[in-house]
Amino acid sequence: MVRGSRRKALIGSLLVLSLVAAACGSDDDEGGTTATSVGEAEEVKDGGTISYAAEQEPTGFNNLTSKDNLLELRHVMRHIWPYAYLAKPDFSVEPTPTLAGEAEVTSQSPFTVQWKINPKAVWSDDVPVSSDDFEWNYLSCNGKVDPGEPTAVDEDSGETISGLDCASTSGLDQVTKFTKADPKTFSMEFEAPYVEYEGLFGDPMPPAHIGKTLPGGWNTGFDASPLLSAGPYQLKEWDKGASITLERNPKWWGPKPHLDTIVFRQLPDPSGHPTALDNDEVQIIYPQPQVDLFDKVRQLDGVHAEANFGPAWEHLDFNFKNPLLAVKEVRQAVAYGLDRDRYVDTLMKPFSDKASRLDSRVFVSNQAEYEAHGEEYATRSVEKATAALKKAGFAKGADGIYAKGADKLSFRLRVLSPNPLREQLQELIKDDLKEVGIDIRIDNFSAPDSIGKIGSTGDFDLFIFAWIGTPFEISGTQQIFASDSDSNFGKYANKKVDAAIKKVSSTLDEADRAAELNKIDEMLWEDLPNIPLFQKPAGLLAYSTKYANITDNTTSEGFFWDSSSWGLKATAG
């Protein structure tokens, strides 16, 4: 029996890094950060309700379908349906009460992992949470069934399943066999070692025993109601367009939550959230951080507000298809020329003095494994930049721009517009590089063009956007830097990096894995496929101080991660 040591991964369906959803051109990206605060447990009383200002409303309750794969719905469903692992604010993970313990690697060849379900885990109709529930999730999201086909027969189970709409097949598409040992034990075989298996079944899953026979089934069967609960809360009422109310689930076997009800009020306009909080119409908000909104909330009496570093990080990408940018010295000159500390001071410090430069591409600063690399480029040096250019044979022209023959160092720098933060960043970079002798031409694009489209077509020289998620460092690193990855927009290729990524993908030991990943980052600093700039805040958590034990969690788990311990302060009236 083989087991990984301490797990370090984020739970969630986001197995691969995703482009920042909010990067699609709004002010939402503006933001800054303060350190994550984890409040000390305070005595609270049982009872009471809390209302949260939700910006999105689902059309149904199956968070695993592409139509309802919304963060706000996950906040709701994590209270109702079971899932396997919980990601904590420090990015460590632990099994939820749905499991009887840690999942275990039972074989290296074929790579096999076994999950045991808590014997106490039961749906609110008294049917046990079982291997069948996990199997239905697996069958629905393994990518082997074409959603366009009316039915298909699963080779392993022989079950006939209808076309299924699943938001993410990542991870489960690597599974070659699903075996139910008994109603509370199941295992899965993988085609290759899959060390990030704790991320599987990370989203709340629907009850199989009624879902399979429900009209609409997986895709739409849960549109009106989640029907059953196997979590701390259950649905009390859904007033469409207005609110979703949860009440305690009497059949819940885990720690009893203090609050009687949690209300998700549908308030799509975040600018109204501070006044609603001030007027006690909601007691907790989590809008995208914006300086003016943050200032407004900070002035409210009886409100605690904080913005915390998230897993989204801004970076400047190079397109290796541009022959000039394929020259290492040119990339080095850009890296030397950037005053990354100034960008942090200008753009992030308005939120918090603790904002800082990001010096890694594989870990973010919230993680214990984070190591700062690229010390060479930590401080801006125009001299080093120009020296690198001269070394590569470039000479300064009459216009102050370096060139080699007819090849002038003039590049298109693109961002998805409108995005005030990135547009300001562009200007700062343009000024810095002009001083070096590199001309920057700002050439932004807008919807319907997307970051994915511009990136995948390679229609850029330099490109600023953010990667988000980093639920699994290996998947993320592979996705961005492996030479055969579609998301390697700049077409960077280094066989040594490819080999290192492949090696770490099968390293089970956590410490070894972290060390290998940090080595990869050092290699990346050597090659400079991109330059990490800074982390962005996940959101602005603000809540009424009548409540206690609310702490932020910038992983995909979100700030509801510990809602069972939330409560009205024992001293509150």
Add this chain to the structure above:
Amino acid sequence: MGPQGDGGLNATGVTTRRLSGAGPVILGSDVLAFTLRRLVVSIPVVLASSFIVFVLVATAGGDPLADLRLRPGVSEATIELRRQELNLDKPVLERYGIWAKGAVTGDLGRSIRNEDVGELLVRRLGVTMRLVLSATIIAVLLAIVIGSVSALKQYSKFDYAATFASFVFFSMPVFWLAAVLKDVGIRANDALGRKVFFTVSEQTPNQVGGFLTIWADRIGHLLLPSLTLILISMAGWSRYQRGSMLEVLNADYIRTAKAKGLSGRVVLFRHALRNALIPVVTVVAIDFAAILGGAVVTETVFGWAGMGRLLVEALGVQDVNVVQAWLLVTAMVVVLFNLIADILYGYLDPRIRRG
């Protein structure tokens, strides 16, 4: 001679023929024929507008499934399925045909997020109706009173004050007025020591209590957004009423009525006010249809999920079925309210018998 002279233009641009001499208000059969005629005429208008809007939205250049494509892990097969479900794989004309066929049978299709559009529309329209109906009625009544009194007491302190206030509210951005009112509401709550004014949505979720508690809560939620709409709408309408009233008061037939020895009350209410209401009716009919289509800013700022927000959201994701449904409703409302306005002309001015 009436305020608009012989043969003026009504709200819809249709020339009205005014018959001299007092007569009965439009006869029942006349009203019916008139209504039917107008409704029949409106059908091609609605059809043409629905076609134009459909083509414009469907060919706007964006990708309705862009959001889905951006999400990690969504398979190509899933995206393809959604494309087929939404008929995005078909030519625009065929898509319009499918939509129109469904719309005729009452099936407005499904949204990009797979919601029943008919159900969505009914819900959103209900929200907007609750918000704008009472606000419009109050705004109209206040505008008539203030406009008329301003005209009667032209250049008085009241007239100056009303004129000043009208221009202030007329030129004030709605979102700003709403923000100010919210702030005032919260301060008032603090001063009162209880929550009378609410700043978001239509009601407190899961409100428990008796009939009075529930209605006090609903009215509390309605106060600030209604006040916003009332102040903005009333500002413009009261100016129309004032101008119209002044014109009527200076008309020959009012002088004649006074010379005949009719009491001031009869002259004011039966002769002056009645005629002066015609332009206001026109403006209110058009404005109300527009408001029902969406008091977008007010709905957004106060967190009401109404028609305006529905349109903005749908346009943002090129949800053509939702935009079409919105268009159908607002087009019908425009037709309906113009019809009501025309019928009201007949009531207000008996010389208008038929269009």
